[in-house]
Amino acid sequence: MTPFAARAAAFMADNPDIEIVECVFPDMNAVMRGKWLPASQIDKLAKGSVRMPMSSYNLDIASEDVAEAGIAVEIGDPDGIGWPIPHAFGRAHWTERPTAVALMTMTETDGVTPCVYDPRQVLAGVAKRFAEKGLTPVVAPELEFYFVDAETDEAGRAVPPRGVGGDRLEAAQVYLLDVKSAFAGVLADIDAAAKALGAPADAATAEFGPGQFEINLGHTADPLAAADHAIMLRRAIRGVARQHGMDACFMAKPYGDQSGSGLHFHISLMDEDGRNIFDAGEEDGPAPTMRHAVGGLLETMADSTLLFAPHLNSYRRLRPGSYAPCIAAWGLDNRGVAVRCPALRGPAARIEHRVAGSDANPYLALAAILAGVLRGLERKSDPAEPVDGEPRKGQGTALPAHWPAAISAFEASRFMRETLGAEFRRVYALMKWQEMNRLLDRVTDAEYDAYLRTL
Structure with missing residues (x-):
């Protein structure tokens, strides 16, 4: 019996009322696509x-094929085989109809060769390089997002939800416990829903913007599982928010005058001995290995920006004075930089990467x-x-300040070609040009306000 077969048999024995299984294939934009079984x-x-x-991985944000990529109807739109991830499978707490959710990855029809367009397979390739060196990344994502009203305003813009006493949230709320208390029910349901899907949700914090929260995920000694957790957390947040009469927004900057949302x-x-190689021990300052790792991150950050900021709206977040970095720089316990080193010694010695927005695909970032x-x-x-x-x-x-510059840097990058594969880099860039x-x-409306009656 395969690991998933064993997991599914035990799950169905405990959940005999389940009627459907939602098979989830996150695409290059982390949009949840798939089918019901x-x-x-x-x-x-x-x-x-x-199958x-x-x-389907290369559909643009409007769910349109990228014709220039030539991988859909132009070649017969061939299928790949979907395989479930055993640890990312569980009950959907937010649905009326009893439903299970299965996170999927894809191979070609031989059942072995990874699908080159699957973002999870891209991350698997990078993780394999660490394993070959006897190293294991330990990863903990932090996801910021906004609760928004289920209805938009007349112009189609997001509207903050209502808080204590039914008043609509309008002002900054950073770390306010009363705001968190007003959303205690939905946050508790998200915690339970995420854990049911295998995502170890941890502390929830009220962030700067009205209706903005951050949920942390536990450290995981498996980068693939860490990204899986982030994907399943997003699925749980959106599903539970709608169950509570709201919606969840993962735009990097839903309100121009409020804080953006990051994915740190x-x-x-x-x-191989279980020692944290970033631990500086008795050294004065960061360990050389930590410095080298930070150096590599800074060297490759501009080329990688499109994966951290993949959409037009992403670049509204990357502004000075916003805790969202515009320059590839690093610091120690400093939240104003792109790469923060909050702890230098002991098992908790680590790097915090702060560039990606909440709209980024966790696998690709x-x-x-x-x-x-x-x-x-490797380069010290x-x-x-x-x-x-x-x-x-x-x-x-x-860092690239605008979307076209980020796409161009990505498209020309040898580092991105080596990291993602030449074919993935090619079709991803074409998809982004099409979206732009x-x-x-x-x-x-900003252009009408500025130019309609002034020019």
């Missing part, structure tokens, strides 16, 4: 009988981060001196 056919999952077009990763590295760490270790990269406060011009390389051109066809 009758629970009576759950055995098909472990046998590789669930999806491989091109805390990372340490264990050797983590693949870029870990590949940067590995490059730094020097990150220069840590920065105090927010970095200024000249204290690091400026689609949005540029729309005239915004």
Whole structure:
């Protein structure tokens, strides 16, 4: 019996009322795509009988094929085989109809060769490089998001939810316990729903914006599992929010005058003896291995920015004075930089990568981060001196400030080609150009306000 077959048999014995299994294939944008399978056919999952077009990973944000990529109808739109992830399977707490959720990955039809378009398989390739060196990344994601009203305003914009006494939240709420208490019910349900899906949700904190929260996930000695947890947490947050009459927003910057939402990763590295190689011990300052890892992250950050900030809205978050980095710089216990080193000694010695927005695909963002760490270790990269406060011009390389610049840097990057594979890099860039051109066809209300009656 395969690990998933055993997991499914035990689950169905405990949950005999389950009627359907939701097979989830997160695409390159981390949009949840897939299909429903009758629970009576759950055995098909472990046998590789669930198929999806491989091109479904490369759909743009409007769910359109990227014709220029030439991987859909142009070649017959071939299927790949979906395989369930045993630890990312469980009951959906938010559905009226008894439902199980199965996170899927994909191979080609031989059942062995990884699908080159599957973001999870990309991360698996990077993780394999660490294993070959006897190193194990230990990863903990932190996900920020906004609760928003179920209804938008007349212009289609997000509206904050109502809090204590039914009043709509409007002001900053950072760390306010009363705000957290007002959402205690939905946060508790999210915690239970995430854990039911195998995601070890931890502390929840009220963040800066109205209706903004952060949920931390526990450290995991498996980068694939860490990204799986982030995906399943997003699924649980959105499902439970809707169950409570709200919605959840993972845009990087839903309100122009409020804080953006990030997806931060805390990372340490264990050797074959279980020792944290970032532990400085008795050394004065960070361990050389930590410095080299940081150096690699800074060297590769501009090329990787598109994976951390994948959408037009992402670049509204990356602004000075916003705790969202614009410069590839690092610091010690400093939240104003791209790479923060909050602990230098002991088992908790780690790096915090703070660039990705909540709209990033966890698999791709983590693949870029870990590949940067590995490059730094291999080249013994020097990150220069840590920065105090927010970095200024000249204290690091400026990150692409706009979407087209990030796409161009990504498309030309040898590092991205080596990390993701040439074919993945090619189709991802084409998908992003298509998304950009689609949005540029729309005239915004800001342009009407500025130009309609002034020019």
